[in-house]
Amino acid sequence: MLQSISRQQLITAAMVxxxxxxxxxxxxxxGYHHFSFYLSESVLFKTYWLLFIPVCILLRKVFGSMKARSVFLTLPLFVLTxxxxxxxxxxxxxxSLSFxxxxxxxxxxDTVAYAIAADxxxxxxxxxxxxxAFFRKQAPQETAVPQVQAPLPVDNLCINTGKNNMVIATDSILLITAATPYITIHTADKKQLHTATLKSIMDKLDGHRFVRIHKSAIVNVSAxxxxxxxxxxxxxxRLTNGQEVRLSRNYVSGFRQHLDMRSSS
Structure with a gap:
């Protein structure tokens, strides 16, 4: 029975x-002060309680579309409206009713002046x-943002050489350079083309060991x-195999940080 009664009906009943x-x-x-009592006037002047319902419905639609940054900023505006x-x-x-x-x-x-003075x-x-109550309910709840764990660096890269696939240990890689639309993977004794980009290959490598030294080159700091x-x-x-490669001034700071980490570990 109570479940079939809406909240608005309950509020109206409470106001009545x-x-x-x-x-x-x-x-x-x-009766206490020996005054005359007029039921019609008493009911008429107490009808202000019923007006809370339409005013709240109207202002809820108006303020419901506003994104309140703070309850304490929006609440005074709501009350003063x-x-x-x-x-x-x-x-x-x-x-109107008295007429x-x-x-x-x-x-x-006269009615407004009386209401201000009395109520x-x-x-x-x-x-x-x-x-x-309205703005606290409306305020968005802060939710914890799940932390996305970065993928672990790979120990080996699978390089396609046409019919065959070659597995290269990342420890053996000295340098990786861009050779659009490929990249060239340099080891101590050979070079191997691979279909990838420097960015995609960098995402797979150990960021503590490999560092960008140029817009077209990645180096193994250990080499x-x-x-x-x-x-x-x-x-x-100068790398361990005697090869020389340029370190761009834009990447010097990051390169030195990697050197410091390698020396301290």
Whole structure:
């Protein structure tokens, strides 16, 4: 039975109950102070409770499309929009209903002035609670970003040589150079063409051992015997097989960091 009742129906029922209780409070207060009690006027002036529902529905659509960076920045804007809107609707509704149902009509300005004097704190409190609940629910929850583990470097490369496939241990590679659309893999005693790019092959190699030294060359740091400055920012690297290769000035810093890591390990 309760499951078939919507949340909006429950809220409406709660508002009606509040109106009944506040009307009862007016009746008791009038009896205590020996005032005249008019049920129609008491109910009329307590209808502001029902206006919380349409105002919240309207502002939820407006503020729901906004991406709130902070609850404490958006909440005051919500409250300062809701309260004047509610007061204006309340003034017009009391004026209209009193014109239709009573023998005298209350003006909008008098009704709004009365509401501000008697019930402003209620408006601020209720809309602050509603706004806080809405924006805290709306705020995106931070989710942990799964860490993607980098693939482990390979120990061997499979090189296609036409009909045959050759397996080369990465430890034996001294140098890899670009030879578009291929790359050339240099070992101590031979060179071998391979269909790949420097970037794709670098992703497979041990980044602590192999380093880019030029836009078209990767070197095995362990194979470097010495390096000599060209006095223009570039260097000449001499490898264990006597081969020389240029180290571009743009890659000197990374090369030296790799040398330091190799010497410290």
């Amino acid at each position: 109950l509040i109106i009944c209780l506040t009307v009862l409070q007016d009746f008791l207060e009038a 809701a309260v004047p809107l509610h007061l204006l609707l309340y003034g017009w509704s009391v004026t 239709l149902l009573l023998d005298h009509t209350y003006t909008v300005t 402003l704190y209620k408006y601020l409190f209720v809309y602050s609670i509603i706004g806080l 470097v015997v010495s390096y000599t400055s060209r006095l223009n920012g570039d260097y000449d690297l």
